[in-house]
Amino acid sequence: MMRRGWCLAGVIAVAAGAGAAQDTGFSDDLQTGIGSIIEEPLDNGDIGGLSLEELQSLPDEGFQRELFDITTETQESVASGTGALIRVLDKLTGRVEDIQIAIGQTATWGYLAAQLTDCRYPVGNPSGDAYAYLVINVDGIDDPVFQGWMIESSPALNAMDHPRYDAWVLSCSTS
Numbered sequence: 001m002m003r004r005g006w007c008l009a010g011v012i013a014v015a016a017g018a019g020a021a022q023d024t025g026f027s028d029d030l031q032t033g034i035g036s037i038i039e040e041p042l043d044n045g046d047i048g049g050l051s052l053e054e055l056q057s058l059p060d061e062g063f064q065r066e067l068f069d070i071t072t073e074t075q076e077s078v079a080s081g082t083g084a085l086i087r088v089l090d091k092l093t094g095r096v097e098d099i100q101i102a103i104g105q106t107a108t109w110g111y112l113a114a115q116l117t118d119c120r121y122p123v124g125n126p127s128g129d130a131y132a133y134l135v136i137n138v139d140g141i142d143d144p145v146f147q148g149w150m151i152e153s154s155p156a157l158n159a160m161d162h163p164r165y166d167a168w169v170l171s172c173s174t175s
Contacts, residue, residue, distance in 0.1 A: 076122050077124075081119040082103060083119060085101075085169070086132070097109060101115075101116040103119060111140075112136060112138060112165055115136075126174050132149065133148065136160060145162050151169070152170060155168040
């Protein structure tokens, strides 16, 4: 019992000494003269800055013109196919089926009715990507649950949002 008392007293003494050492260090940090910092606005003209009006009146040439010429867009030549292969998933039953739809036709699957308006593919690589414009309706709902372009390589870019069904384009038919 006596040994525990001495150990506890030693820990308290060490903690008190450490607290005192921290207090003196902290008070020294407060003697830095923070109140003597001088604040000056950046737009007073004395330091060589430009006003908004001066920035807008700069000539539109040189490096600024070169920045406008840079583009990261690529345009791909596409051709229209005769139909599309669409994969449909029923999330409730787990049933998956691939449906072939011709342009202008409507295919049904469960409660879905999908109409294909157009399907485009890269001219040099017909199996490389597919862009299908679909209008998808569900029985009992007046407005389409999906209307727009689906892209094979980026299915999440413009996905159908429905609690039970999921559909995405797999490829375009070329003949």
